[in-house]
Amino acid sequence: MGVLRVGLCPGLTQEMIQLLRGAGIKTVVDLVSADLEEVSRKCSLSYKALVAVRRVLLVQFSSFPFNGADLYEELKTSTAILSTGMARLDKLLDSGLYTGEVTEITGAPASGKTQVCLCTAANVAHSLGQNVLYIDSTGGLTASRLLQLLQAKTEDEEEQARALQSIHVVRVFDIFQMLDMLQDLRGSISQQVTSASGPVKIVVVDSVSAVVSPLLGGQYSEGLALMMQLARELKTLARELGIAVLVTNHVTRERDSGVLKPALGRSWSFVPSTRVLLEAREGSQVPHGCRVASLTKSPRQPTGIQEVVEIGSWGTPELSPSLERNKP
Amino acid sequence: MGTSRFPPSIWGGDRKRSAEPLSQLLLRLMSLRGRGLWFRRPERIPDAWAGSGSPTSPSPRAVELLFAAMQRHLGSYPLSPGVRVKLVSAGFQTAEELLELKPSELSREVGISKEEALETLQIIKRECPVDLSRFASVSISGKKYTALELLEQEHTQGFIITFCSALDNIMGGGIPLTKTTEICGAPGVGKTQLCMQLAVDVQIPECFGGVAGEAIFLDTEGSFMVDRVADLATACVQHLHLIAGSHLEEEHQKALENFSLESILSHIYYFRCHNYTELLAQVHLLPDFLLEHSKVQLIIVDGIAFPFRHDFDDLSLRTRLLNGLAQQLISMANNHKLAVIWTNQMTTKIDKNQSMLVPALGESWGHAATIRLILHWDQKQSRLATLHKSPSQKEATVLFDITAQGFRDVVVPSPLSPPVEPSGNPRKRSRDGREEE
Numbered sequence: 001m002g003v004l005r006v007g008l009c010p011g012l013t014q015e016m017i018q019l020l021r022g023a024g025i026k027t028v029v030d031l032v033s034a035d036l037e038e039v040s041r042k043c044s045l046s047y048k049a050l051v052a053v054r055r056v057l058l059v060q061f062s063s064f065p066f067n068g069a070d071l072y073e074e075l076k077t078s079t080a081i082l083s084t085g086m087a088r089l090d091k092l093l094d095s096g097l098y099t100g101e102v103t104e105i106t107g108a109p110a111s112g113k114t115q116v117c118l119c120t121a122a123n124v125a126h127s128l129g130q131n132v133l134y135i136d137s138t139g140g141l142t143a144s145r146l147l148q149l150l151q152a153k154t155e156d157e158e159e160q161a162r163a164l165q166s167i168h169v170v171r172v173f174d175i176f177q178m179l180d181m182l183q184d185l186r187g188s189i190s191q192q193v194t195s196a197s198g199p200v201k202i203v204v205v206d207s208v209s210a211v212v213s214p215l216l217g218g219q220y221s222e223g224l225a226l227m228m229q230l231a232r233e234l235k236t237l238a239r240e241l242g243i244a245v246l247v248t249n250h251v252t253r254e255r256d257s258g259v260l261k262p263a264l265g266r267s268w269s270f271v272p273s274t275r276v277l278l279e280a281r282e283g284s285q286v287p288h289g290c291r292v293a294s295l296t297k298s299p300r301q302p303t304g305i306q307e308v309v310e311i312g313s314w315g316t317p318e319l320s321p322s323l324e325r326n327k328p
Numbered sequence: 329m330g331t332s333r334f335p336p337s338i339w340g341g342d343r344k345r346s347a348e349p350l351s352q353l354l355l356r357l358m359s360l361r362g363r364g365l366w367f368r369r370p371e372r373i374p375d376a377w378a379g380s381g382s383p384t385s386p387s388p389r390a391v392e393l394l395f396a397a398m399q400r401h402l403g404s405y406p407l408s409p410g411v412r413v414k415l416v417s418a419g420f421q422t423a424e425e426l427l428e429l430k431p432s433e434l435s436r437e438v439g440i441s442k443e444e445a446l447e448t449l450q451i452i453k454r455e456c457p458v459d460l461s462r463f464a465s466v467s468i469s470g471k472k473y474t475a476l477e478l479l480e481q482e483h484t485q486g487f488i489i490t491f492c493s494a495l496d497n498i499m500g501g502g503i504p505l506t507k508t509t510e511i512c513g514a515p516g517v518g519k520t521q522l523c524m525q526l527a528v529d530v531q532i533p534e535c536f537g538g539v540a541g542e543a544i545f546l547d548t549e550g551s552f553m554v555d556r557v558a559d560l561a562t563a564c565v566q567h568l569h570l571i572a573g574s575h576l577e578e579e580h581q582k583a584l585e586n587f588s589l590e591s592i593l594s595h596i597y598y599f600r601c602h603n604y605t606e607l608l609a610q611v612h613l614l615p616d617f618l619l620e621h622s623k624v625q626l627i628i629v630d631g632i633a634f635p636f637r638h639d640f641d642d643l644s645l646r647t648r649l650l651n652g653l654a655q656q657l658i659s660m661a662n663n664h665k666l667a668v669i670w671t672n673q674m675t676t677k678i679d680k681n682q683s684m685l686v687p688a689l690g691e692s693w694g695h696a697a698t699i700r701l702i703l704h705w706d707q708k709q710s711r712l713a714t715l716h717k718s719p720s721q722k723e724a725t726v727l728f729d730i731t732a733q734g735f736r737d738v739v740v741p742s743p744l745s746p747p748v749e750p751s752g753n754p755r756k757r758s759r760d761g762r763e764e765e
Contacts, residue, residue, distance in 0.1 A: 003418070003420055003425050003427075005425070012433065026417035026418065026419040030419075051356065055367040087419050088353035109691075109695050109700065110693030110700065110716055110717035110723075111716055114719050115719075118719075125475075134475075137655075138658065138695070138698060138708075139507050139508060139658050139661065139662060139696055139698040140719040141478075141668050141719070142482065142719055142720040143475045143478035143481075143482050143719040144479065144482055144720060145719060147479060147633075148720075149566075153454060161476055162574035164474065164475040164476040164479060165474045165475070165476045166474075167474060167475035168472050168473070168474055168475075169472070169474070169478055170471070170473075171662050172474050173656075173658055173662070174655065174659070176405070176406045179400075179404045179452065183400055188509055192562050207694070207695070208447075210651070210654075210655060210695065210696075211527065211655065213647065213648070213651045214648055214651040214652035215648070216648070217644035217647070218644065218645060218646070218648060219647055222403075222409070225403050226403065226404065229401060229403055229404040230404075232401075233404070249639055250692060250695045251691065251693075252692055253690075253691045258670065258679075260691075263692065289722070289723075312722065
């Protein structure tokens with residue numbers, strides 16, 4: 001709801017705006033919520049003109065309610081499920097990452113969050129053939145590791161090169177750069193400036209807390225506001241452009257109980273619709289190099305279910321089928 | 329209506345007042361709404377707008393900005409708080425409203441000076457890079473690469489070797505450039521020795537497998553000993569001379585002409601920081617230093633934990649400062665293609681009646697470094713290095729040793745050779761009194 005400007009709607013002239021400003025009405029919200037009889041008396045404007053302008057502004061700026069059946073139809077046609085490439089993790093996520101939603105992976109250092117992101121990016125680029133945007137803020141992306149993952153899937157170098165070309169990487173280390181980056185993405189998609197293989201279907205942000213945690217806490221509430229700006233950008237990106245968003249988050253330890261909880265606080269906990277916690281648990285059931293993934297928040301599955309995921313290779317210790325066939 | 333869903337006049341494309349009466353306009357708008365066309369995000373720009381730079385329709389860049397910036401709240405731009413408060417109280421909320429204004433109009437309406445108005449509009453339009461004094465790095469890191477291009481870059485990138493081949497192997501070749509590495513360990517295990525070794529090794533010429541760069545050493549604990557570095561440098565020069573002697577090519581001999589004790593010591597830039605304020609200030613000033621000394625390939629912070637562990641009452645401030653520091657360092661590593669190393673202390677964690685040593689500075693600091701190396705002792709008093717966290721290498725543990733020549737592999741002594749000398753650093757006493765043998 002912005003400032004009243006000439007041309008916002010046909011009935012609004014410059015003199016009208018000046019008179020309204022004199023009465024203290026500067027924005028659309030002010031005009032729509034003001035008592036128009038009083039305003040017309042104070043500014044000596046016609047009451048009918050003010051009512052007409054208000055109606056046009058309401059039409060222009062209010063949102064349009066959706067029918068539930070239409071919403072369901074739209075969701076059915078526009079939602080896609082992207083597999084992460086790790087079968088056990090897919091089971092946890094109810095067959096994969098849903099477009100239109102934000103999914104979060106949290107875990108202690110060295111628990112495998114970056115590996116999950118890399119596996120997902122490689123899988124979407126190779127098996128699904130879609131474009132991936134990887135926003136790296138920790139320096140964890142190494143292209144040689146992506147190549148290693150792709151080599152385990154296929155031996156054809158052409159395919160590997162094509163998959164690597166569909167993964168676009170941006171390195172941002174600052175929240176404003178990240179917001180600029182997301183704005184550019186939205187601009188390029190709305191202009192339909194697409195690369196040869198199609199639009200971006202998944203955005204991986206590794207990690208969100210690296211850019212947000214320098215701002216949180218302390219007297220300035222700007223940090224919280226910026227975090228919610230980022231949250232809003234990611235959610236609108238997911239919802240309106242039909243993209244799946246995968247973010248990673250850190251964990252912090254609660255001072256009294258010593259329990260690990262995801263970082264960035266309660267405000268951020270409402271942003272992702274699905275949350276997975278990766279833990280390295282020692283024990284006989286969990287072989288070395290494997291992590292236990294638990295579902296802590298989900299709109300579809302019961303929380304608390306767990307799966308053992310191997311992060312060294314593609315999630316399960318068996319080889320991929322194509323390599324099995326090629327073995328002599 | 330044709331194919332275009334959004335007739336230009338409704339978006340304000342032509343500012344003339346429409347001739348139709350308001351009621352007609354209202355009916356037209358309601359019918360558009362009824363078709364559900366009104367508030368979808370524009371997927372296609374109307375043809376009238378897609379032209380490039382003709383007088384009546386804006387250029388593609390402006391249109392792209394407009395469509396993308398339409399919903400972007402002013403709070404997401406790096407404006408100064410005073411300016412932002414004034415903009416909000418004047419009623420501006422999204423960037424779209426500001427794009428139409430000229431600086432003089434903006435300064436008049438909002439009540440800020442003309443320079444501030446100009447700067448604000450520049451920030452919104454992203455015409456110039458953000459002022460350096462506010463953020464540690466210029467945003468050249470916003471460039472998009474494909475993974476294939478990154479792969480090619482990585483193939484040409486070197487590693488900084490440590491002279492311990494086992495450690496280099498588990499790290500994939502050595503300390504990688506463009507990444508941050510953390511070295512944790514108990515006191516006396518060899519963190520500072522490794523840092524000093526790397527400050528010498530970064531200068532090895534390229535024909536011997538090095539990166540031929542210079543080093544910056546930020547010392548907070550005061551454990552940097554110049555005579556020890558001189559020993560390490562002399563040993564390195566001798567080692568390279570031996571290698572060059574076995575090669576017949578000229579370039580090895582030529583490269584060694586400039587590689588001497590004096591040149592090595594003169595290319596290590598040493599800064600002493602006595603508290604956390606000095607450390608933060610020094611890191612803040614490093615980008616300017618790096619612009620003048622472009623050959624720097626390594627930044628070492630020896631003792632990042634020390635200034636932050638004593639007398640720090642406000643723990644949330646500490647977390648904030650540390651995270652900001654980590655982000656500054658990784659962005660410097662990325663922009664200038666250098667390696668950043670810092671050393672961390674260990675602290676005791678008591679968990680279910682068991683105590684174990686974990687790296688200091690808390691759980692959140694563990695996420696700061698890209699690669700984490702933990703140095704520790706085992707029961708037989710030999711030194712081990714564990715690669716605890718790495719995005720591209722597996723977890724592994726190797727043995728290493730610190731000799732008079734520096735950081736080396738463990739050499740299994742033959743029965744006839746004399747026992748291995750203890751560490752040459754005069755400050756650290758040998759752990760089990762081997763000199764008494």
